[in-house]
Amino acid sequence: MKDQKGDILHHIIVCMVRYSVTMDDDLVEKIDKICGSLAMSRSEWLNDLCIKHLDGAPGSGVQAMVSAVIPCESGPGHNMIDYGAAYANFSIDVPEYFNFGYDVIDRWAERDRNKLALIWVDQHGNEKKYSFRDLKNLSNGAANILLKYGIKRGDRVMLMLPRIPEWWIFVIALIKLGAVFCPCPTMLTPSDIKYRIRAGKFRMVITDYENAAK
Known part of the structure; x- marks a missing residue:
């Protein structure tokens, strides 16, 4: 289950990074075709995608399209071995006022x-x-x-x-x-x-x- 969630997050992160930063022309063309078939804007499509996978809320079924648009490659794995220990020992010095x-x-x-x-x-x-x-x-x-x-x-x-x-x-x-x-x-x-x-x-x-x- 953890690997599956990691793959989903990887899909979303790669999608958003490639769409918002690199703006691959072929990728944009594919996204526009999907948005056109769903009568959605690019922003609406990405928002729907993130809500579907991150919050578990009902979406429009676009998760099946992500793999077709962006192939997911397996990464080297997580750099956090024990989340509970990392959470328990984490601290940050936050000033009362900062600008x-x-x-x-x-x-x-x-x-x-x-x-x-x-x-x-x-x-x-x-x-x-x-x-x-x-x-x-x-x-x-x-x-x-x-x-x-x-x-x-x-x-x-x-x-x-x-x-x-x-x-x-x-x-x-x-x-x-x-x-x-x-x-x-x-x-x-x-x-x-x-x-x-x-x-x-x-x-x-x-x-x-x-x-x-x-």
């Missing part, structure tokens, strides 16, 4: 204003470097813009940007404000976006000019 934007980015900016934090390179090899002080100032500016438009602690914000420095700038800004951000890939279709907005109940969507029309 990545203030306690990491801004703290490093105060300690060493020139310390390198981010290197970004575009497809043509053009390079940009950002220090922690740069990220502190830019994220503070972004946070002020968000505050101007009414974003506050606990608000949900959908972030759909390509792999550009502004992605990190807005992420840090949202963390500083205590907002809940949901990163989304730019290849989402209008129906995918509509589904996520309805499910996530977002107060704001941050994207670029190229994807704004969606």
Whole structure:
């Protein structure tokens, strides 16, 4: 039973990683055919798949399709021999208050204003470097813009940007404000976006000019 559950989780993980990150063209074509036959969006199909296998809730029978879409290869096995012992002995020091934007980015900016934090390179090899002080100032500016438009602690914000420095700038800004951000890939279709907005109940969507029309 453990091996069977491990195989199912492996199927789901490989499916989500290959779909969301590598975006194999052949895989996308197969997924689109499945979604078309079920009258579902990609996001709905993946959500249904995860609920079916992770929660044991009734799904639409898509588990049989996973093997056809993504072959599962047996891995080297689990690295946890005794879960009970690992659970009993596990501990983590969690501070009462912690904010990545203030306690990491801004703290490093105060300690060493020139310390390198981010290197970004575009497809043509053009390079940009950002220090922690740069990220502190830019994220503070972004946070002020968000505050101007009414974003506050606990608000949900959908972030759909390509792999550009502004992605990190807005992420840090949202963390500083205590907002809940949901990163989304730019290849989402209008129906995918509509589904996520309805499910996530977002107060704001941050994207670029190229994807704004969606």
